[in-house]
Amino acid sequence: RPPVLSAEELRVVFPGRRGAPSARAVDGVDLAIGAGEIVALVGESGCGKSTLARALLGLVEPTSGVVSFGGRPLSYGTRALKEYRRRVQLVLQDPSGSLNPRHTVYEAVAEGLRIHGRGGDERAAVADALAQAGLRPPERFFLRYPHELSGGQRQRVVIAGALVLRPEVIIADEPVASLDASVRGEILALLLRLREELGVAALVVTHDLGLAWNIADRVAVMYLGRIVESGPVEDVLTDARHPYTRALLSVLPESAEPPAILTGEPPDPSRIPQGCRFHIRCPSLTSGEAAGAGVAERCRTEEPELLGGVACHLR
Ligand code: SF4
Ligand code: MG
Secondary structure (H helix, E strand, O other): OOOOEEEEEEEEEEOOOOOOOOEEEEEEEEEEEOOOOEEEEEOOOOOOHHHHHHHHOOOOOOOEEEEEEOOEEOOOOHHHHHHHHHHEEEEOOOHHHHOOOOOOHHHHHHHHHHHOOOOOOHHHHHHHHHHHOOOOOHHHHOOOOHHHOOHHHHHHHHHHHHHOOOOOEEEEEOOOOOOOHHHHHHHHHHHHHHHHHHOOEEEEEEOOHHHHHHHOOEEEEEEOOEEEEEEEHHHHHHOOOOHHHHHHHHOOOOOOOOOOOOOOOOOOOOOOOOOOOOHHHOHHHHOOHHHHOOOHHHHHHOOOOOEOOEOOOOO
16 A cells, blocks of 8 residues: 655755755755554654645645655645645644634634535534544534633634544644643644544654654654654654664653764755755764774765665664
């Protein structure tokens, strides 16, 4: 079976203004999400993960490469794209920012149905979606406004607005970053339940490896526009092989390793280094580990490919 959603050699380049170098925000990404699978896309802010998410949603046309849905390349004609945008739904990070304060819960959830001209019983569809998102009994929420709800309830309304269109994939960009820890767990449990009950796949975009651990089947770690490590979440998070993934893990409170300090400039997609794009910050290079293994020169000159789930000359 083909993956439900995939990217091949995907690139999104933003031209620089007034002679500034262009920004290679997404710079050759291969990624696949299977039916009913939850994949976490992890990386620091500025690594290109939100741009990759927008390209997967069809909101940005890639500079090169292909996004496929159900094995078929996405077409950027308006008709096809509209249907695609029903089947792949975006859930945004800030509940209060994505809900119109003057719209009731009912209006917020019914809006997508109206845009997509879905026939049938609107009231029943809205009630179903609210109930699936854990707002029960749904009728009690119909006439409420966002300011009358808690942060967690607002996030559930946003999720109901996606579910009402019966999507096959949800792309959630930092879905719980703005929520309290207790509510965060409830929303993550909801995403897991939607996968169990409705078979909805999800790409969860996050800077938080702990969140990936709690929810994902697989994790893809992104650095400066590329996936540098990917695999089943247990493998990547208990036995990380890429020095960047190790550095991210080392700063978690649970880590037994001393926190790795990443030297050098933070990621800038308009100035991607030659060779391994991580080499100017790589602890394995500065510690001499790479030299000891005889790969230091390659680190500086040759981009490692993602092979066997890791893009590093040491592995
Ligand atoms: Fe570090 Fe070299 Fe591996 Fe890049 S290829 S992550 S510089 S060891
Ligand atoms: Mg972002």
